[in-house]
Amino acid sequence: MKRFLCMAVALLMPLAASGQTVTERLNDYPTAARADYVFACMVTNGQTREMLDRCSCSIDEIAAILTYEQYLEAETVLSMRRVGGERMAFFNSAAMAENLVADLRRAQAEAELICF
Secondary structure: OHHHHHHHHHHHHHHHHHOOOHHHHHOOOOHHHHHHHHHHHHHHHOOOHHHHHHHHHHHHHHHHHOOHHHHHHHHHHHHHHHHOOHHHHHHHHOHHHHHHHHHHHHHHHHHHHHHO
16 A cells, blocks of 8 residues: 555656646646547548547547646657658657657557557
8 A cells, every 4th residue: 555655646746846736737738639639540440430439539548648748748759750851850850849749649659569
């Protein structure tokens, strides 16, 4: 029990430091962003009721791992990489951009393990 309590405190410390409650932290994604993710996920995986549930689970898991700001930054990097060109080379090689995308990929992988 003591070990569980220590783990819970360690997990909640960043939330307390940021001034957000757990509910606020898990619900900081706008509904439209969640819906966009679910629609794209369903297009990729099949447009069935089961996929609706799995894709909804996936964005919920990602939201539990990344703040909406982190998610948005990573999505922006990925979007800019698709544009291409010399001016967009920064998004392909910068360590900061790589870290943002890597964090998103890890969150997606964990969500896939849990939801799919």
